[in-house]
Amino acid sequence: MNTALLSGKSLAGLIKQRAQDEARALENDGLHPTLAVVVATDDESTHWYVRSIERAAERAGVGCRIIDLGHDATEQALASVLGDLSSEPSVNGIILQTPLPRGVRIDELVGMIAPEKDIDGANPLSLGRLAVGQPAFAPATARAVVEILDHYDIPVAGRNVVVVGRSAVVGKPLALLLLERDAAITVCHSKSGPLETYTRAADIVVVAAGRTGLLTGGHVSAKAVVIDVGTNVLADGSLVGDVDETSVRGVAAALTPVPGGVGSVTTALLLLHTAEAARAQSLAGRLPVG
């Protein structure tokens, strides 16, 4: 079996181009779409990721403000910044970057992000709206998976799709998005039993668990399209997904690489969401034009 490698790079390029086109159109209307990223950690890989968003935003003509409150930021300080950004007209999109300082309640904080600026679908209101089919920004990673399937013309309607992971930022919203596309969804987690019981019968397997080597060639069939959402940093600093690529290659029909798969599309979507948010806010009359 020759396993097709579903790179996210060309799709990410197309999405960034859409974000750039929309940013230019907004500029012509006197608006400058701007993303704010709130950070409160010393974690070097997080800072690397945030800088990569900043560089991509700059290239797409989207403004990007990094608000770094330091690793010892209090919940009160974070809440205050999120409240200010939510009411600041020149900010169109807000991301609260994890990890956060110990003891800080993330559930409380994400609820403070104005839903119309919640471009990474973190506020529970966004997830609730997705669940009932109302307009909302889906978490960029969940949408990235759907965009990759669309880009490669992989149908989901009526397909047996297994999502491994049930977090509020990836697994659950992805299940909702795929359900909206008429897929038959199974969501697995750490207590759902042997994975192969579910994954061997699946047409599409999405793995978002944060466990290196969780999905092997023995877990999937020849028809499977495998989407690897996982990002795990190894001791030598290299990045790998949740899929044991060596054993899945040669067994499954297709696989997304890590890096260069879901992650690259996710970053591009954050920019597109910011531009879309700016347009929606201007149409809703929340932004001064000119």
Ligand code: NAP
């Ligand atoms: P999370 O909040 O830790 O959730 C992990 C999920 O995986 C949980 O639902 C957990 O089950 C499940 N799980 C853990 N071990 C399992 C096992 N052995 N078998 C089956 N399920 C298992 O993580 P997350 O925030 O969703 O992120 C998941 C992964 O995606 C991480 O590697 C993260 O870095 C990556 N990620 C990538 C991007 C990107 O853009 N590429 C963006 C976001 C996240 P329980 O609920 O039972 O604990």
